[in-house]
Amino acid sequence: MTRETQNKVKVTALDRILFMPVPGCPGCQHGTIGRIIAEVLEELELDGTAIEVIGIGCNSGVAMLNVDVVQGSHGGAPDTATAIKRLSPDSFVYTVQGDGDCIAIGAGSFIGALTRGELITIIMCNNANYGTTGGQLAPTTLSGQVTTTTPEGRNPAVSGHPVHVAELAATFKSVAYSARGALTSPAEYRRTKKYVKKAFQKQLDKIGLGYVEILSACPANWHLTPVDSIKWMEEHMIPEFPLGEFKDSDGKRNLPRDKQE
Amino acid sequence: MQNRTLIQGNVAVGWGALNAGCDGFFGYPITPQNEIPEWFASEFPKRGRVFVQTQSETGAIMMLYGGAAAGFRVMTSTSSPGWGLIQEGMSHLATAELPCVIVLVQRGGPGQGSIRHAQMDYLAVTRTGGGGGYKNIVLAPATVQEIHDMMQLSFHLADKYSNPVILLSDGVLGLVAETLEIRTLQFEPLPEKTWAARGRDRQGDKTRRFIHTYPSGAPPPRSCPNYVSWLGHLGEKYQDIIDNEVRCEEYLCDDAELVVVAYGYPSRVCKEAINTARAEGMRVGLTRPITLWPFPYETLRKKVNHGCRFLVVEDSLGQMIEDVHLAVQGRTSIDFIGLLDRHLPTDGGMILPGRVLQEIRRLA
Numbered sequence: 001m002t003r004e005t006q007n008k009v010k011v012t013a014l015d016r017i018l019f020m021p022v023p024g025c026p027g028c029q030h031g032t033i034g035r036i037i038a039e040v041l042e043e044l045e046l047d048g049t050a051i052e053v054i055g056i057g058c059n060s061g062v063a064m065l066n067v068d069v070v071q072g073s074h075g076g077a078p079d080t081a082t083a084i085k086r087l088s089p090d091s092f093v094y095t096v097q098g099d100g101d102c103i104a105i106g107a108g109s110f111i112g113a114l115t116r117g118e119l120i121t122i123i124m125c126n127n128a129n130y131g132t133t134g135g136q137l138a139p140t141t142l143s144g145q146v147t148t149t150t151p152e153g154r155n156p157a158v159s160g161h162p163v164h165v166a167e168l169a170a171t172f173k174s175v176a177y178s179a180r181g182a183l184t185s186p187a188e189y190r191r192t193k194k195y196v197k198k199a200f201q202k203q204l205d206k207i208g209l210g211y212v213e214i215l216s217a218c219p220a221n222w223h224l225t226p227v228d229s230i231k232w233m234e235e236h237m238i239p240e241f242p243l244g245e246f247k248d249s250d251g252k253r254n255l256p257r258d259k260q261e
Numbered sequence: 262m263q264n265r266t267l268i269q270g271n272v273a274v275g276w277g278a279l280n281a282g283c284d285g286f287f288g289y290p291i292t293p294q295n296e297i298p299e300w301f302a303s304e305f306p307k308r309g310r311v312f313v314q315t316q317s318e319t320g321a322i323m324m325l326y327g328g329a330a331a332g333f334r335v336m337t338s339t340s341s342p343g344w345g346l347i348q349e350g351m352s353h354l355a356t357a358e359l360p361c362v363i364v365l366v367q368r369g370g371p372g373q374g375s376i377r378h379a380q381m382d383y384l385a386v387t388r389t390g391g392g393g394g395y396k397n398i399v400l401a402p403a404t405v406q407e408i409h410d411m412m413q414l415s416f417h418l419a420d421k422y423s424n425p426v427i428l429l430s431d432g433v434l435g436l437v438a439e440t441l442e443i444r445t446l447q448f449e450p451l452p453e454k455t456w457a458a459r460g461r462d463r464q465g466d467k468t469r470r471f472i473h474t475y476p477s478g479a480p481p482p483r484s485c486p487n488y489v490s491w492l493g494h495l496g497e498k499y500q501d502i503i504d505n506e507v508r509c510e511e512y513l514c515d516d517a518e519l520v521v522v523a524y525g526y527p528s529r530v531c532k533e534a535i536n537t538a539r540a541e542g543m544r545v546g547l548t549r550p551i552t553l554w555p556f557p558y559e560t561l562r563k564k565v566n567h568g569c570r571f572l573v574v575e576d577s578l579g580q581m582i583e584d585v586h587l588a589v590q591g592r593t594s595i596d597f598i599g600l601l602d603r604h605l606p607t608d609g610g611m612i613l614p615g616r617v618l619q620e621i622r623r624l625a
Contacts, residue, residue: 048462053327068458070330071473073353076323079315083327083335084458086311087285091331091460109323112316 013042019066024058027226029183029216033125034063036193036214037096040200041067050092053081055101058131058218063096075106078113081120092203094121099140100130103165114209117174121199121210124165126180127218128237135221139163142240147221162240169211170246176208178247182215182238184230195245207251215241265442271296271435273405274338274364274428275304277412280445283362284333285311287324289343292376293432294366297338318343322350322363329359330472332457334416338364340432341382342373345390351425352391356474358483360419360426362412363397367431367525375608378432379600380525383580386427387554396499398426398506399553401524405439410446417448422502429553431576433526433611456483508551509560513539517546519624520564522585523574524550527612531574534617543625553581561588571595572624576603576612596624 017038022031041047050067054060056074072080077095085093102110102124113120129147130136136149140162144153154162166180177199181192192214199210215237217229224232268276274297278286286301298314305312311328315321321337328335339347344365354361367382369375386399398418402408408430415426458470485491512532514520523531528549538545548564550557561571570593573582579599589595598620603610 049460051331051458051460066461066469068461068470069472070327070458071471071475072323072326072330072357073349076319076326076350079320079323080327080330082313083285083287083311083324083333084331086313087328087333087335088331088459108316109320112320115316116313 013047014038017041017047017066018063020064022063025220027217027219027229028058030059030125031063032183032189033059033096033123033214033216034065036189036196037063037123038065039193040197041065043197044200044204046092046200049090050094051084053077053084053093053095055095055097055106056132057098057101059096059098059101059125075101075104076109077101077106078109078118078120078122082113082116082118085118085120089119092200094123094200094203096123097125098131099124099126099128099138099165103163104139114169114172114175114211117172117208119203119206119209121203121212123196124211124213125216126165126213126241127216128162129218129221131218131221135218140165140241142236164241166211166213166241166246174208175211175247176202176249176251177210177245179211179245180213180215180241180243182233182243183217184215184233184238188243191243198248202251205251207249213241264444265440267438268405268441269296269436269438270405270408270430271366272300273409273441274412274430275300276441276443277409278336278362278416279304279308280409280443281413281416282334283310283336283416285313285328285335286337287313287315287321287328287335288337288339289315289318289321291318291340291343293368293378293435294338294340294364296435297364297366318346319350322347322354325361325363326350326354326357326359329354329361330357330458332454332459334360334420336362336364338366340366340368341370344382344385348390351389351397352393352395353474354425355389355391355395355397356393357472358423359472360423362415362419362426362428364428364430366435367429369608376432377608378526378576378611380431380527380576381580382429383553383575383577384583386429387556387584395495396424396502396554398422398424398502398555399429400426401429401551401553402434403525403528403549405434405437405441408434409441409443413446413448417451418506420451420454422498424498424502429525431525503555506552507555507557507559509557510547510549510551511560512547512549514546514548514564517544518569519543519545519572519621520561520569521545521547521572521574521617521621522550522561522581523547524553524581527574527576530612530614531617533614534621537614537618538621538625543621545621545625550581556584556588558584558588561585565589565592569593570624572598572620574598574612574617576600596620
């Protein structure tokens with residue numbers, strides 16, 4: 001649907017946030033993730049104060065929202081978001097990163113932010129491969145999954161097992177919220193949106209860092225149709241990456257910085 | 262705090278930054294600059310300013326990216342091994358045209374090298390280490406007072422040109438204690454950072470900001486029609502800096518036949534040697550580049566026209582001498598005293614005035 005058509009129908013706050021067309025590959029779900037974020041920003045009335053920090057990868061450019069956006073290095077988004085939030089505590093600061101951006105090249109940045117318990121929100125899109133560069137091995141690639149750099153399938157003896165970031169994030173004392181959702185059905189869409197909203201709320205309530213991992217389809221690099229991609233996620237990704245909330249803290253025990261208020 | 266105090270060079274960095282209106286410091290410990298983050302840790306939070314000890318230098322530089330993108334005055338400090346780690350971020354900051362200040366307290370290299378003083382990062386700093394051929398303004402103080410004052414100049418120039426500025430110190434300047442007058446310097450007023458990402462509703466035009474390193478796609482007020490026009494814009498900015506910001510100190514140069522070229526701590530060693538040589542009747546002076554980029558090529562070139570010869574003194578195997586060669590272009594002789602002329606063959610050895618004087622006598 002073009003912008004003009006949208007305008008003819010009805011211009012809502014959401015339309016103003018999702019202000020440009022999503023240029024993803026057919027069946028790509030990064031646009032859907034963008035819509036979830038836009039809906040939550042609208043519902044919490046945050047788009048005017050939001051600063052989105054994006055990494056390098058499909059996730060960063062596909063769903064461009066009508067909020068202030070800062071894009072820096074590949075993997076450095078949690079650092080960049082840290083500084084913005086510390087210097088401008090009234091801004092609402094979140095990152096949108098891919099799996100490679102977040103937990104491969106950006107692992108130090110990610111773990112640093114989790115360790116310090118920054119009052120930011122991190123959204124990680126897990127599509128089990130490097131989408132932008134053409135489908136290479138990611139830390140989240142499934143065992144046996146064929147990528148362009150694991151042509152025989154990921155061999156755990158050589159390249160290890162897929163990393164479970166939502167579970168990892170939950171182990172940090174300063175992390176207030178960690179969850180994993182998937183975009184395999186309308187019900188899962190609603191659940192994932194609820195996770196994002198709760199994670200955002202942890203920042204608003206100054207409880208601690210919120211993390212949400214979203215399983216998303218990459219049909220172009222998986223060499224599947226969009227519909228088969230959803231099936232593949234249900235049959236292979238979700239058994240490896242269980243959905244749900246791994247941490248939901250009220251923050252009463254471990255946040256000295258906020259207690260100082 | 263009294264206005265005059267005995268203070269270490271590394272600590273003077275902090276007072277200078279405070280007087281410059283620095284909003285946030287982000288850094289990782291490394292010798293010999295640890296007094297800098299320690300000062301910020303004790304002095305900044307109680308003043309409502311931000312201090313973050315980062316997980317790495319890589320993290321620190323990307324925090325500068327965020328803080329600068331949001332319109333704040335931000336800085337980090339590091340030493341030579343950390344300089345390598347921040348290069349990717351430096352390239353991004355230069356590309357996104359984000360102002361920030363980086364203090365580099367040089368130590369011996371390469372690799373882990375030594376934790377003592379040296380001047381072995383000149384080429385890495387003036388030629389830039391990240392990809393893409395950007396430029397950093399590089400200021401080289403020689404006293405504790407200059408460190409303090411040049412911190413303020415650094416923040417001013419960073420904002421004026423929307424560009425990273427490097428304050429190049431070293432292990433001697435960082436650790437030496439001297440009398441410092443703490444003062445706030447005045448600079449020309451600068452335009453408001455209307456490009457900064459502060460949240461859409463806080464913008465005067467209520468329009469989103471997009472700070473990124475694909476410059477041709479930037480929306481107003483930082484837009485360029487295409488990639489090449491953007492590179493042209495960068496090139497013009499760098500030329501503007503070359504045309505307007507070259508700084509150097511000339512000491513007893515008017516009638517000098519031999520000009521010593523040195524920056525940082527060795528420049529002070531050279532002054533002492535020159536004073537002795539002058540007393541002995543030798544016509545020798547010192548040119549001390551204060552901006553290492555842009556380098557005072559024209560100042561040295563004029564001296565060539567007057568028949569001067571040069572002696573370069575730097576605590577390395579010879580790096581700044583390349584810039585002196587570029588200025589001279591083979592038209593006169595350039596001699597060199599470097600790290601191999603230290604009084605001890607250890608990382609604690611220094612180039613002392615006696616060694617410089619010996620060379621001046623030989624050349625005069």
